[in-house]
Amino acid sequence: QVHLVESGGDSVQPGGSLRLSCIVSGHSVSNNCVAWFRQAPGKGREGVVLLNAFVAGTAYADSVKGRFTVSHDGAKNTVYLQMNSLKPEDTAMYYCASRSQWCDGWSQSKYPFWGQGTQVTVSS
Numbered sequence: 001q002v003h004l005v006e007s008g009g010d011s012v013q014p015g016g017s018l019r020l021s022c023i024v025s026g027h028s029v030s031n032n033c034v035a036w037f038r039q040a041p042g043k044g045r046e047g048v049v050l051l052n053a054f055v056a057g058t059a060y061a062d063s064v065k066g067r068f069t070v071s072h073d074g075a076k077n078t079v080y081l082q083m084n085s086l087k088p089e090d091t092a093m094y095y096c097a098s099r100s101q102w103c104d105g106w107s108q109s110k111y112p113f114w115g116q117g118t119q120v121t122v123s124s
Helices: none
Strands: 003-007 018-025 033-039 045-052 057-060 068-073 078-083 092-099 118-122
Touching: 003 092, 018 033, 018 092, 018 118, 033 078, 045 068, 045 078, 057 068, 078 092
Parallel strands: none
Antiparallel strands: 003 018, 018 078, 033 045, 033 092, 045 057, 068 078, 092 118
């Protein structure tokens, strides 16, 4: 059973930074795909970043390129999302998701394992 727990969400001002964490149990983040998605109020869930750590492969949504950075710690089996230069439009519930082996695009239906989410609010 794969289990994911997110943390690190908070309320920040525009231009601020946050680091989200996703602790994974049940399979290794070093050998399997971990992705971050987000869902803003009244909107559908969208992909933010995909991580295939075993090939050092990442893919970022255009809306976050240059501002967000994904990383992982294999010893802690944790994936991090560093978010800088935050904007009000980044306000959303952020979820980490996982699937065995390779990431498979941005469709959330391809990811069988999900965390409960952590809320990020960007507001002045």
